[in-house]
Amino acid sequence: MAQAAFRSFNLAFIQLGKIGVDKAENLKHACDMIRTAASGQGQNKKPDLIVLPEFFTTPLGDAPLIPTHAEDIGFTPGEPYDITNSKSDSVKMLSDVAKETGTWLIGGSLPERDAVKEGKFYNTCTVYNPKGELVARHRKMHLFDIDIPGKITAKESDTIASGDALTMFDTEFARIGVGICYDIRFPELAMIAARRGCQVLIYPSAFSMTTGELHWELLQRLRAVDNQVFMGMCSCARDAKAKFKAWGHSMVVDPMGKVLAEAGEDEEIVYVRIETEELDRARQGIPVSGQRRFDVYGNIALFPD
Numbered sequence: 001m002a003q004a005a006f007r008s009f010n011l012a013f014i015q016l017g018k019i020g021v022d023k024a025e026n027l028k029h030a031c032d033m034i035r036t037a038a039s040g041q042g043q044n045k046k047p048d049l050i051v052l053p054e055f056f057t058t059p060l061g062d063a064p065l066i067p068t069h070a071e072d073i074g075f076t077p078g079e080p081y082d083i084t085n086s087k088s089d090s091v092k093m094l095s096d097v098a099k100e101t102g103t104w105l106i107g108g109s110l111p112e113r114d115a116v117k118e119g120k121f122y123n124t125c126t127v128y129n130p131k132g133e134l135v136a137r138h139r140k141m142h143l144f145d146i147d148i149p150g151k152i153t154a155k156e157s158d159t160i161a162s163g164d165a166l167t168m169f170d171t172e173f174a175r176i177g178v179g180i181c182y183d184i185r186f187p188e189l190a191m192i193a194a195r196r197g198c199q200v201l202i203y204p205s206a207f208s209m210t211t212g213e214l215h216w217e218l219l220q221r222l223r224a225v226d227n228q229v230f231m232g233m234c235s236c237a238r239d240a241k242a243k244f245k246a247w248g249h250s251m252v253v254d255p256m257g258k259v260l261a262e263a264g265e266d267e268e269i270v271y272v273r274i275e276t277e278e279l280d281r282a283r284q285g286i287p288v289s290g291q292r293r294f295d296v297y298g299n300i301a302l303f304p305d
């Protein structure tokens, strides 16, 4: 793969709140927030890339809403896509606002209906360029099936089917790898993206209160340091009345593991400047990429669990 461009750029994470049962209202609110983020709010921070959180159209933890809120996207990576004939209201809104604001947009994620996985849905992120073209799609690969007795039990795989492809896209300023939430727990995904030239990894997310406190920051700093990349996770805001209360704390970490920005729990837009020198400094100072021992590791996929 050719070396990806990398220049400093501005990033905005929208820690979106007010995600209720009315999808049309959620879309309108997300659109308003994207416009606000794109303005830079008079702080000389006009973003090149804006990011929304996981499941921004549908309240997390409300599985019965998934079938009614799911959308037909019908995008195949690498093939042309006709937005004007898209059946997805969310795709149309995201495309329009990316074009209107002239920014790259990682459109969080939403439940996607796809004929191939009848009965289940995908948890899908779509990405738009400043012309409003849909350029990439990530379907959450690793599903949130956990059981911490007395704290949290979740079985996302009851309603969601897992995606089976890694996702990255090129902008004029960076190659960006995309995952969704629980995908962060699988270092292989981040490692492959970094080895394929991604300088920045972004995961729309919504960690639980239990796991958020324990692992939210830790995992992001690990992935950033392991791979010497910028790592960011954009969460939904915490809603005390929601069935699933999100940890919040949307965050961006630099390649040395330093937290560059962190939101609180409420709705908020976080602006961050991504500086190329930080990546060069980390890679030159600690040159792990040339020190790996692939001659010894062998094919780790063959090892028993």
Ligand SMILES: NC(=O)CC(=O)C(=O)O
Pocket: 143, 144, 180, 181, 182, 183, 185, 206, 207, 208, 211, 212, 215
């Ligand atoms: N909600 C998720 O997908 C992941 C999460 O909360 C965790 O990994 O912890």
